[in-house]
Amino acid sequence: MPIRLHNSLSRTLEELRPLVPGKVTMYHCGPTVYSSPHIGNFRSFLFADVLRRFVEDQGYQVVQVMNVTDVGHLTQDDIESGEDKMEAASKKTGKTAWQIAKQYEDEFHDCQQKLHVRLPHHMPRATDFIAQMGSIIDDLLQKGVAYQQNGNVYFEIAKFPGYGKLSGKVLDELEDGARIAVNDEKKDPRDFALWKTDSKHQMQWDAPFRGGARGFPGWHIECSAMSMHYLGPQIDIHTGGEDNMFPHHECEIAQTEAHTGKQFVGIWMHARHLLVDNTKMSKSLGNFFTVADILAKGYTGLELRYGLIRVQYRQALNFTLKGLDEARAAISRVQSARQRLVRFAQGLERAGSEDVVAAVAKANEQFTAAMSEDLNVSEALAAVFDFVGVCNKTEVSVAGAKLALAAFARFEDVLGCFGDEPKADATGDAPAELLALLEQRKAAKKAKDWALADSLRDQIAAAGWKIVDAATGARLEKL
RNA sequence: GGUCCCGUAGCCAAGUGGUUAGGCAACGGAUUGCAAAUCCGUCUACCCCAGUUCGAUUCUGGGCGGGACCUCCA
Numbered sequence: 005m006p007i008r009l010h011n012s013l014s015r016t017l018e019e020l021r022p023l024v025p026g027k028v029t030m031y032h033c034g035p036t037v038y039s040s041p042h043i044g045n046f047r048s049f050l051f052a053d054v055l056r057r058f059v060e061d062q063g064y065q066v067v068q069v070m071n072v073t074d075v076g077h078l079t080q081d082d083i084e085s086g087e088d089k090m091e092a093a094s095k096k097t098g099k100t101a102w103q104i105a106k107q108y109e110d111e112f113h114d115c116q117q118k119l120h121v122r123l124p125h126h127m128p129r130a131t132d133f134i135a136q137m138g139s140i141i142d143d144l145l146q147k148g149v150a151y152q153q154n155g156n157v158y159f160e161i162a163k164f165p166g167y168g169k170l171s172g173k174v175l176d177e178l179e180d181g182a183r184i185a186v187n188d189e190k191k192d193p194r195d196f197a198l199w200k201t202d203s204k205h206q207m208q209w210d211a212p213f214r215g216g217a218r219g220f221p222g223w224h225i226e227c228s229a230m231s232m233h234y235l236g237p238q239i240d241i242h243t244g245g246e247d248n249m250f251p252h253h254e255c256e257i258a259q260t261e262a263h264t265g266k267q268f269v270g271i272w273m274h275a276r277h278l279l280v281d282n283t284k285m286s287k288s289l290g291n292f293f294t295v296a297d298i299l300a301k302g303y304t305g306l307e308l309r310y311g312l313i314r315v316q317y318r319q320a321l322n323f324t325l326k327g328l329d330e331a332r333a334a335i336s337r338v339q340s341a342r343q344r345l346v347r348f349a350q351g352l353e354r355a356g357s358e359d360v361v362a363a364v365a366k367a368n369e370q371f372t373a374a375m376s377e378d379l380n381v382s383e384a385l386a387a388v389f390d391f392v393g394v395c396n397k398t399e400v401s402v403a404g405a406k407l408a409l410a411a412f413a414r415f416e417d418v419l420g421c422f423g424d425e426p427k428a429d430a431t432g433d434a435p436a437e438l439l440a441l442l443e444q445r446k447a448a449k450k451a452k453d454w455a456l457a458d459s460l461r462d463q464i465a466a467a468g469w470k471i472v473d474a475a476t477g478a479r480l481e482k483l
Numbered sequence: 484g485g486u487c488c489c490g491u492a493g494c495c496a497a498g499u500g501g502u503u504a505g506g507c508a509a510c511g512g513a514u515u516g517c518a519a520a521u522c523c524g525u526c527u528a529c530c531c532c533a534g535u536u537c538g539a540u541u542c543u544g545g546g547c548g549g550g551a552c553c554u555c556c557a
Binding site for chain 2: 015033034035036041042044045046047048049051077089092171172173243244245246247248249250251274275276277278279282283284285292314315316318319320322324326327329330331333334336337340341344374380382383385386387388389390393396397449452454457458461465470471472473474481
């Protein structure tokens with residue numbers, strides 16, 4: 005089944021047709037490492053992760069690159085007095101820009117791991133690609149599409165007729181907006197920086213291009229350089245948050261295509277920003293949750309992941325703590341069903357003779373169809389839950405249980421929000437004292453001392469475990 | 484001001500020109516010593532007004548309401 009994805013450039017659903025059959029190259033605009041990653045960041049990164057997982061599921065070999073921006077991302081991009089995010093954080097904390105970058109890059113990787121992200125094949129830092137950026141700048145200067153003023157290098161928008169094709173922005177509208185760049189150096193307010201000089205800037209390099217001055221790179225150029233380095237001049241998919249569309253991606257297109265003369269990206273995809281309690285989440289409003297904040301509240305990475313991917317990436321997602329509670333319950337429903345199947349498969353419960361071949365095929369089909377239609381995760385989840393219902397009411401055979409488990413394993417492989425296949429019985433993992441309590445309860449039940457049995461159950465629950473009474477006996481499971 | 488998105492049952496959220504989405508919660512019942520889990524059942528909706536149509540939640544137009552981007556942001 006063809007994978008259809010929404011291309012921001014054409015504003016339509018397009019079939020994924022990779023440049024090289026069977027192989028898909030993806031580039032994702034990654035974090036700017038100047039503060040702790042928040043849940044909004046991860047809605048975008050998790051979207052990229054699910055995209056990669058599904059494309060792989062469909063048999064493609066994927067190469068995925070996500071950059072780490074550790075220099076050049078200006079707080080007011082085009083304004084002369086603009087300050088690099090890293091520098092601003094440095095000023096605030098007293099740490100060096102390099103320390104800031106390292107700290108938050110580590111934290112970012114930690115969050116990726118906690119949210120069960122399949123790591124991109126390459127996660128390069130902008131500061132490691134100064135030379136590559138330089139050669140592009142050099143070429144753009146040679147071609148006359150960039151110009152230098154007082155050591156600053158700007159890309160000249162007028163030399164690239166396609167500027168604005170992604171975001172639909174035209175000059176007049178921009179000038180009417182709030183964003184009016186005051187910069188006499190530029191020929192056009194929309195011209196953007198490829199290289200900046202600033203003697204006060206901590207991160208500085210000798211110009212990596214001919215005839216330049218010591219300075220640091222503009223924000224946009226890093227993505228062009230790293231994308232090209234790892235994936236070549238043309239890539240299949242490029243993703244980012246919706247805010248990246250303009251100016252970042254617009255600028256990427258201009259500089260990259262001016263440099264290579266080829267179409268840069270096949271399909272541009274942008275994740276909608278999430279809302280928190282029905283209102284915009286942003287740093288300036290201060291109403292944001294970091295990933296660490298959520299985990300500190302006792303939610304697991306899996307629950308957060310579920311909560312952030314359950315709505316299709318182009319829909320507004322209203323993030324609430326209540327939503328995470330729902331995620332917890334939903335995950336548990338899936339895992340309970342899987343555990344039951346594991347028990348059948350391992351002969352711990354008496355298997356029946358009903359088969360699930362048709363149900364498995366249907367679930368897989370619906371799941372694939374939903375995901376193929378622009379990653380409709382909500383609909384894919386519906387297919388999973390339909391399947392859960394079927395499994396729960398089926399006296400499944402051993403072979404059937406294994407088949408059903410394979411289907412769940414596939415859904416987990418793509419979505420990654422349910423967790424590993426549950427063990428048939430977690431009793432063995434429980435602390436010895438709880439096992440003792442469980443034995444005591446068995447005895448109490450036998451003696452029909454219900455008060456004692458219930459109090460033992462409460463004690464076990466207080467320790468974070470629950471008793472599951474099955475026909476084959478009682479066992480413990482983690483709450 | 485410009486561009487764009489959305490308005491679905493208690494909540495979250497898919498989808499469709501005429502046949503039960505799904506999750507969570509709630510309420511009955513089965514099961515259980517009582518529970519938990521599970522199963523069965525109940526609650527069955529599409530902002531408003533016109534239009535197109537045999538028929539619209541689903542297409543068209545208008546209205547109202549909410550939100551996003553254009554400005555640091557994923």
